[in-house]
Structure formats: structure tokens, C-alpha cells
Amino acid sequence: MPNRAHVRSLVAGVVSLGASAHCLAFTTPEPTALIDQQRCMFCHKVDTPYRAPSFQQIADRYRDVPGASDMLAAKLRAGGKAHWGESAMPSAMQRGGGPLSRDDAGKLVQWVLSQ
Numbered sequence: 001m002p003n004r005a006h007v008r009s010l011v012a013g014v015v016s017l018g019a020s021a022h023c024l025a026f027t028t029p030e031p032t033a034l035i036d037q038q039r040c041m042f043c044h045k046v047d048t049p050y051r052a053p054s055f056q057q058i059a060d061r062y063r064d065v066p067g068a069s070d071m072l073a074a075k076l077r078a079g080g081k082a083h084w085g086e087s088a089m090p091s092a093m094q095r096g097g098g099p100l101s102r103d104d105a106g107k108l109v110q111w112v113l114s115q
């Protein structure tokens with residue numbers, strides 16, 4: 001018969017494994033430095049509309065749309081026409097945060113769509 005301490009550590013191990021698998025599968029780490037550099041929060045908030053739609057509204061609209069992340073990543077770099085309201089999403093250069101690489105734009109979009 002296994003002793004109690006052994007059973008307890010086995011259970012703890014299984015629980016912590018489960019917890020880390022959960023994190024890997026369901027959260028996208030926030031790319032904070034990029035968000036600051038690109039000034040996203042000057043116009044956006046995560047959960048309430050501000051000068052622009054909230055990141056949660058954007059995620060709800062595009063999460064299940066095929067090809068949306070490529071379209072949005074391109075928009076983060078080059079800007080685009082307004083279709084939520086009156087104002088358009090400015091290009092990376094217009095935002096004043098410097099050029100935005102394709103990779104970094106992809107990371108930002110992935111994070112926005114995970115909200």
C-alpha cells in the first residue's frame with residue numbers, strides 16, 4: 001500500500017501539470033512593450049469602448065472569422081478605412097510608434113483576439 005506522503009505529492013504534481021497545460025492552451029501573453037511602443041492604449045481599452053472599439057468588441061467580431069488575423073495585422077501596419085464608426089485605424093507611422101514588423105503585428109493581433 002503506498003504511503004500517504006507519496007500519494008499527496010503525486011496528486012499535487014498532477015494538479016500543477018493540469019494548471020500549466022491550461023495556461024499554455026488558453027492565454028496569450030500580453031506583449032506589453034509592443035503595446036506601449038505602438039501606443040495602442042492611447043485609443044483602445046480592453047473592455048470598454050474609448051476613442052476606438054474595445055479589444056473585447058474587436059475579438060468578438062473577428063475571433064471566428066477565417067483570414068481575419070492577416071487582414072488585421074496588415075491594418076495595424078498600414079492603417080485602414082473606418083468601418084466601426086467615423087474614425088479610421090491609423091497606420092504605424094501615423095501612430096508615432098515607429099515601423100511595425102509583420103511578426104510584431106501578428107503578435108498584437110493574436111493578443112487582441114484572445115481578449
Ligand code: HEC
Nearest residue numbers: 038039040042043052072081082083084085087088089108
Ligand atoms: C489614434 C488612435 C488609435 C491607436 C493609437 C490605435 N488604434 Fe486601433 N483603432 C482605432 C480606431 C478609430 C479603430 C476603428 C477603425 C475602423 O472603424 O475600422 C481601430 C480599430 C482597430 C482594430 C480593428 C480593425 C478593424 O478592421 O475592425 C484593431 C485590431 C486595432 N484597432 C488594434 C490596435 C492595436 C493593436 C493598436 C496598437 C498597435 C491600435 N489599434 C492603436 C484607433 C486607434
